[in-house]
Amino acid sequence: MKAAFSIKDGDVYLAKIGIIKPIWSRELPSEPSSLTVIKDCANRYFLSFVVEVEPNLTSAKRQSIGIDLGIKTFTVMSNSGKVQSPDYSKLDRKIRKLRRKLARSQKDSKTRNKTCVKFATLHNQTADKRKDFLHKLSIKIISNNQVISLEDLNVSGMVKNRKLSRVISLQGS
Incomplete structure (x- = not known):
């Protein structure tokens, strides 16, 4: 006990x-x-x-897959599968609107504190949506394939592009 x-x-x-x-x-x-x-x-x-669990090694198939990451389609796989990513733009607009409201509000006011909690809640909704999508996709890929090949991306360099930085950051890849 x-x-x-x-x-x-x-x-x-x-x-x-x-x-x-x-x-x-x-x-x-x-x-x-x-x-x-x-x-x-x-x-x-x-x-x-x-918790402690025993791994189930017999469920994995002996296959390999190559994955190409993108912006419009999240992944293009070598077995001719495509995965579209969820649309985060609506939540992103709400976050930007709240960020502006937060910047204009007076420090240590009740309205600012309420806005901070709303801002954090929206950030968490976006993060939860992104994590859920990525987790479900990775579990699906891992359970069906033994060898996985991904392209090596320089994400920090890609984010420096002003036109693509928001879209790349929203993908969470």
């Missing part, structure tokens, strides 16, 4: 805090050995569990 935390019926008991009812993203495959509580700048809390 760990004194720091325990899990019963979907509720998590944390020492010095008490019982909390999290929203589970998935079931834990085994008993967790440790727990980390994370708070982000948008006042969201996350529980991160460390």
Whole structure:
């Protein structure tokens, strides 16, 4: 029995805090050995569990694939597959609008503090959308292929191009 935390019926008991009812993203495959509580700048809390699982090596097929990264289509694969990236432009416009509002607001005011939380929330929405897309795509590619070849890009040099920098940065590649 760990004194720091325990899990019963979907509720998590944390020492010095008490019982909390999290929203589970998935079931834990085994008993967790440790727990980390994370708070982000948008006042969201996350529980991160460390669990031990056995790797499943038989599911990977013995294939190889080459991947070319782009802007209009996120990836073009050697097996003639194309993947379109999600559109981040609407969230980007909202972030830029809030950034202007934040720059014009008076320091240490209630309105500025509210705008800071909205700004952080929008940033997190964009980051979560990007991470979700990249994670799902990488899992799909890894589970179907044994050898993966990517092109070597100089992203820091490409971002210096004023016309393409925003689009390249929004891709998150």
